[in-house]
Amino acid sequence: MSDKKWIILGLLIFMVLFLSPFLYNVLIKAGKAAPMAELVLTPKAKAAKECVMPTPYMRTEHMQLLDEWRLKVVRGAQRDFTNAQGKTFEMSLTNTCLDCHSNKAEFCDRCHNYASVRPYCWDCHLDNPQGEMK
């Protein structure tokens, strides 16, 4: 049992190293989560009140919706989407979504950056339906 003090010292050093990120955060620099991204609605989007589907659905499921639209348009030759209220929309990211949400930087990108997702829609799809190129 003569090594007791070395063992305890080793354990202490290990604990300090192990906890160092937490200690750094608590004692030296109080960490703060990045503020939640604030989305800006264009006047046109505000006037429409509701997107193609209810807002909570759009917030959480827009990627599934877009994925389904993609499948229907490209592979199924279906171009029109009619929602539960009976309103019909053309299934087009550039020409329907971005028609209202024409502020891609403040609407799409902000939240995608916050959530650290990098969708590659814009490698092909044009992000300015009005055709005003930067």
Next chain:
Amino acid sequence: MKSSRRRFIKLAGIAALGLGAQPAIKAIAPAAQTGPQVEFSPGPNALTAKQWAMVIDTRRFNKPEDLEPMIEVCHKTHNVPHFSDKRHVIKWIWETHFHNAFPDIPNRFISEAAESRPYLVLCNHCENPPCVRACPTKATFKRENDGIVMMDMHRCIGCRFCMAACPYGSRSFNFVDPRTGLNEKEMNPKYPTRMMGVVEKCNFCAERLAVGQKPACVEVSNGAIAFGDLSDPNSEVRHLLRENFTIRRKQNLGTEPCVYYIV
């Protein structure tokens, strides 16, 4: 635990109840999953056919310049980039020489007029497309409702098997970012571009057919190109095929191309 007749009957009763409840649960569960009811439909003006086909009257095109409007409008409509480097060229519709278009028509002493004309070539939207069989991801597929050989750019992995399979050279690979070959001011905002590393080709203007318009090249051809349903005996293309002698590209390969040439 001691099993008894009484206990067995009890358990059997509970199991029967559970099985009996299954249809009721099934009836409720899917309704809860799908959420609001939505509908998908082709546009109200969409043109439909069983198999789209094209008849090109080559007698109407005598100089290479005659083909330029078709090539230009197609490439503008679909944001096809222009690269001067031959290795990077992307083409959906282009001009070629008789012997390159129809290498299997080896007659000696053929008509000089026919031989010297420029020929407009594009994807043939074959009835039996070899590119579709070659595609490992089903990014290229034959659309069941109208026979267009379509590409799903989202699925293309750029393996280029389809390019090797296509006997007509109708497919181009994006070796460089296609947006570098496009003039931003002249892009068609209604149609996407492609990204580097995918194959592309003519889509028979599927996006125009969906809104009731004929393909762009047909529209600017002043009637020299006809477009219609091959399976409808009364369609414009079938009329032309009945009345004129036509040839198809590399017919002997059995791909059943749907672009016909009046010579």
